[in-house]
Amino acid sequence: MSTQVNPFILLDGTAKEAIQFYEQALGAKVLFQQTFGDAPEGTLPADAKARIAHSVLSIDEAVFFVSDSIPGDSLVTGNHVGICLSTSDASTSQQFYEALQQGGKVEMPLQEIYFSPAYGVVTDKFGVTFQIFTKRPR
Structure with missing residues (x-):
């Protein structure tokens, strides 16, 4: 299975x-x-x-x-869905971060943080929240 x-x-x-x-x-x-x-x-x-x-x-x-949704169905927009985009390099993370914030809202700037060399959070213009996570090199 x-x-x-x-x-x-x-x-x-x-x-x-x-x-x-x-x-x-x-x-x-x-x-x-x-x-x-x-x-x-x-x-x-x-x-x-x-x-x-x-x-x-x-x-x-x-x-x-x-x-x-079908018109008339109740739908609550916002952070009902969260997606984490995990990349292997900071430049790809930067590209995603910049693209997703167009018309959206930065929740946390893309930055080095203790668990990632480049991590940030953006809610796009459709109300979907994306965590952008860069893996540390091994």
Whole structure:
């Protein structure tokens, strides 16, 4: 048996924009994407059809999901999802940190800290909190 744990980012109508942002900011690749309109006819509201029902993205070997809620469903945005991006070098961490803070908010500046040569926390413009962690060289 094999089990995989994947972060799942649920947004309120901005998933398509978030996916494009993660492609640029993190070099994410879209492995799969489907809108609610792609599903067989159902009882969904018309304004739900263009929303992302499910998407699968990858960054190197890591896989995560991004989706929209159905209009009218209650959704609390903010730090309901946290993602830790672990890199092997500070320059990659710096690149991610700078890209993710565009339109977002710095929670903790990227800096050397006792457990990492470059660690910082950013909440992006979609309300998703990213910890950027650089591994110490061995």
